[in-house]
Amino acid sequence: MNNPAIADIILSTSRTHGLVGVPSGARFPQAQDALREAGFSPLPGGAFAALPHQTRAARATANALVHHAHEHGASITISSRPYLGDIGSDIAARLPGDWSATVKTYPRRHWQEDLIGSLWDSGDLLKAMLHDHVPCAVELNNHAGTELLLIERPGHATGYLVGAFATEDYDANWEEPKAPRSIVLPAEVDRAARAVAHTFLPNYRRALYQRRLDTVMSALNRIRPEHEALQTIKASHRPGDGTPHAGSRLHAQMERAFADHAWLSFRDVLQHAPLLLARCRPTASPWPQDAGALSRLRDALADSQNAWDEFNALRAELYSIPADLSAQEWSQVRSTLGTAVLPAIRTWLADSETFERQARAAVPGGHVALSAPSPRLLTTSPALPAPAGERAPLTP
Template identity: 35%
Template structure:
């Protein structure tokens, strides 16, 4: 991964936006600040449309001084993409998650047996968007599909009270929402996710009941013999 990198994309509401990444991402932050960009609470740097052309040129020049590369994304801004492809089933606007140099806080909590889980294991995902299912409160993760232009992946975080994360055979498989078809989440992914959660809960309950039954059988055997497990009366 590049030591310091700036990715520029276009936001419907904010115009040109930038996200910094790389092991030396503070260098990118410095270049953006010196070039007139302003950072919001989610880690996105914004530039108004006024004077955009000259300021972007200045950014490229400034970035070179700070050993930072500047790239233009082939994707639209991740927040806009998440809104357009997943607006039907979610309760609020997407929240950006920026991971400029690490993503370890994502991998253990993603409950996925499909492509999204594999992508997080093998690719750097410097930013993503989270959404909340309005019906069940499920938190979804929306990322750009690595190596594919204009394509995205959606998966979910682990349900509350259950563990397992990526690789759990009971987890639902992430989906690729097609353009203009947000109902793909409502009609296909979310129902399959709820079914997977039910199956996982059933297995967990069966395991607990099995432990209780084993303990009960052991106690009955000791009670009938009149001795504890160490043979004392």
């Protein structure tokens, strides 16, 4: 683990800002004071810049910085790379779509730990954020749900690392098995942007698609045993413990309890399945006869939209107050919403194999699967954390 100096100024050059200093270390305010007194102005994100117009002025600014850094007990580290903010902006400008680059600085090492839970990575980027001090980073955002993190490659004089943040849909990202692997970028911006566009982003999209598919299938697999047990009990006219049948009231109570539990899992289907269905093209697959089943699944999601909107509106309202419901109140909410989507749940359970087959055939950039899906290929992703007051989803 790298231990940064008590107060350090990482000095680099920028074609836009001239000289750029990034304060770092446990006593980074001393480095900030030195930069200000040397004529540097703050930049968004935490760096400081001075834009000398002539070589003589640049030399004078550098001399002043050395003097004030010495007065404030700060060291100066000359970077061999251009200012990272410029690199991030240049890469963003070359990526397909509308990307922005935002500089973030982490003068104290523990500040960067706030990013760890949001990163979705299985490569060197996560290792660097865990074990090295990363004083400066750039967040790349396409404003359509994809966010990347760009840092200088630790332990190397050139090159960069880029990896992904998880989407807002997911919170449990630590050691997530489907996480994409961050890649090393070359120093040359055009080549770096091509590597992001043609290597990293396709890998990221495939990994995210697979994660969504696993989430949906895991949700259905959690619901199925309880649904089958409920149907068996109703068909036999006897409850599962062998006591005499108590009539339709007991059946209604059991169905409400099932709806309560099933909603916890089926909301994963409502959240992720629409994006998967949008890619399915049965006529382009070996199973064109699946079109009818996919149409039923889409209709089931459409019929569940009001319940999904109501759930999200309630969560937003409770978050904004802030407030919470008791466990009993949440149970009543889930039971009501789950009851509203019971027809959709039955449809998705009935056509789940067809859905999985078509979804696997539609993996971004992948080859069409030529065989039926196997349950052994499924990797169960961790369920989304329940809102405060809710119970965790039941698993079979």
